[in-house]
Amino acid sequence: MRLSIFGTGYVGLVTGACLAEVGHKVVCLDIDAAKIDRLNRGELPIWEPGLEAIVSRNVAEGRLEFTTDIARGVAHADIQFIAVGTPPDEDGSADLQYVLSVAESIAREMNTFKVVVNKSTVPVGTADKVRQRIEGILRERGVALTFDVVSNPEFLKEGAAVGDFLKPDRIIIGAGSENARKVMRELYEPFNRSHERTMFMDVRSAELTKYAANAMLATKISFMNELANLSERLGADIEEVRKGIGADPRIGYHFIYPGCGYGGSCFPKDVQALARIADDVGYEAELVKAVEAVNNRQKNVLFDKLASRFGGARALGGKVIAVWGLSFKPNTDDMREAPSRTLLESLWAVGAEVRAFDPVAMEEARRLYRSREAFFLASDKYSCLDGVDALCICTEWQAFRAPDFDEMQSRMRARVIIDGRNLYHPERLREMGWVYDSVGRPSSLVA
Numbered sequence: 001m002r003l004s005i006f007g008t009g010y011v012g013l014v015t016g017a018c019l020a021e022v023g024h025k026v027v028c029l030d031i032d033a034a035k036i037d038r039l040n041r042g043e044l045p046i047w048e049p050g051l052e053a054i055v056s057r058n059v060a061e062g063r064l065e066f067t068t069d070i071a072r073g074v075a076h077a078d079i080q081f082i083a084v085g086t087p088p089d090e091d092g093s094a095d096l097q098y099v100l101s102v103a104e105s106i107a108r109e110m111n112t113f114k115v116v117v118n119k120s121t122v123p124v125g126t127a128d129k130v131r132q133r134i135e136g137i138l139r140e141r142g143v144a145l146t147f148d149v150v151s152n153p154e155f156l157k158e159g160a161a162v163g164d165f166l167k168p169d170r171i172i173i174g175a176g177s178e179n180a181r182k183v184m185r186e187l188y189e190p191f192n193r194s195h196e197r198t199m200f201m202d203v204r205s206a207e208l209t210k211y212a213a214n215a216m217l218a219t220k221i222s223f224m225n226e227l228a229n230l231s232e233r234l235g236a237d238i239e240e241v242r243k244g245i246g247a248d249p250r251i252g253y254h255f256i257y258p259g260c261g262y263g264g265s266c267f268p269k270d271v272q273a274l275a276r277i278a279d280d281v282g283y284e285a286e287l288v289k290a291v292e293a294v295n296n297r298q299k300n301v302l303f304d305k306l307a308s309r310f311g312g313a314r315a316l317g318g319k320v321i322a323v324w325g326l327s328f329k330p331n332t333d334d335m336r337e338a339p340s341r342t343l344l345e346s347l348w349a350v351g352a353e354v355r356a357f358d359p360v361a362m363e364e365a366r367r368l369y370r371s372r373e374a375f376f377l378a379s380d381k382y383s384c385l386d387g388v389d390a391l392c393i394c395t396e397w398q399a400f401r402a403p404d405f406d407e408m409q410s411r412m413r414a415r416v417i418i419d420g421r422n423l424y425h426p427e428r429l430r431e432m433g434w435v436y437d438s439v440g441r442p443s444s445l446v447a
């Protein structure tokens with residue numbers, strides 16, 4: 001089948017490449033000409049394992065192309081995906097201007113029937129707005145064309161995007177007409193070979209499913225972080241509690257890892273947006289708001305623990321602090337809403353100097369904090385520790401899980417680790433003479 005995708009960001013690019021991979025003919029569009037030029041030269045705007053190989057193979061085999069030519073994109077296919085950003089507005093609600101402007105472009109250029117598929121994460125009711133916008137333009141143009149608007153939210157995780165897309169748990173399709181359902185079933189047919197993964201529902205339920213999934217996952221994390229903070233104060237160990245509750249199949253072991261807070265381009269934005277969606281219909285989403293508040297507080301725990309080790313925040317002035325891990329999670333260079341940023345900014349605010357290392361996010365860190373003086377990016381995890389007063393760990397990259405502690409100790413001015421991801425055994429580190437604080441576990445002050 002043929003399809004066009006507006007937006008070559010994370011979702012658009014992965015969707016385009018993977019749908020080409022299963023045999024469809026895909027045109028990807030973006031209004032950013034520089035981005036399209038780079039894609040046409042084979043340069044990817046994002047770092048995502050496996051994506052480059054799929055993009056170059058499908059371009060070479062003629063199933064995938066990139067263009068800024070809207071008329072060509074609209075003419076190419078009956079199926080038109082909208083996969084552009086929905087950044088938070090001032091008040092946290094999703095900003096729909098990009099989604100609606102794509103809808104407008106499609107309406108201006110279309111001359112035959114279209115299925116307009118919304119893949120961006122959008123508030124409940126957006127499909128109706130897209131429909132109205134298209135109807136308005138068609139009326140202006142004085143043409144009588146038919147179209148369907150479908151909601152097909154995306155659930156891929158950064159760092160595992162290609163695998164998630166090619167082997168989805170489920171494909172959610174919100175469609176109002178039999179015709180749209182038929183087109184979407186055929187499009188996703190290659191993914192349903194082993195068993196049926198497509199779930200059809202009404203459009204609003206599909207739109208809400210995306211928010212419900214992300215808010216539920218964020219709730220699990222904030223709940224665990226709250227219990228971790230409580231464990232510290234009660235003298236319990238959250239890692240034991242985690243295993244203890246995970247054994248209950250109704251709870252399960254997944255996604256209940258405490259830490260220094262969730263980040264990324266989805267959870268913070270979607271949790272906030274869901275609270276605004278509720279406000280808009282006059283419902284106070286108390287739990288959803290608390291999930292966000294707990295997370296904002298959690299992003300400060302590393303700094304607070306560090307400060308209390310040094311006898312207060314002000315005592316950190318002039319200290320040199322190493323930070324391992326800058327991306328919001330492993331296997332991505334994405335630093336959006338990353339807990340590392342809260343830590344870096346708090347450290348700079350009290351006059352501390354930062355030496356940082358991340359296996360892939362160095363370029364991104366340089367871009368974000370180019371003008372910062374008290375920021376040094378080290379070339380590897382050990383040289384990052386040269387002369388530092390303490391190490392803080394923000395991201396659980398594999399490379400940090402089993403470091404050479406002797407090497408670390410020989411480089412650091414003091415043996416202090418503040419670990420936001422519970423990577424090491426407190427007992428073992430204590431035996432080696434480290435001051436080691438983690439999240440929700442007994443601290444291990446050297447006696």
Ligand code: UDX
Nearest residue numbers: 154155156157158255256257259262263264266328329
């Ligand atoms: C998420 C959803 O998983 C995905 O389905 C959706 O489409 C987009 O949002 P992503 O943002 O890539 O994907 O990250 P994810 O792997 O879910 O992690 C989100 C954050 O939660 C990270 O900061 C991670 O460190 C944190 N996290 C995750 C925890 O703190 N504890 C956990 O147990 C799991």
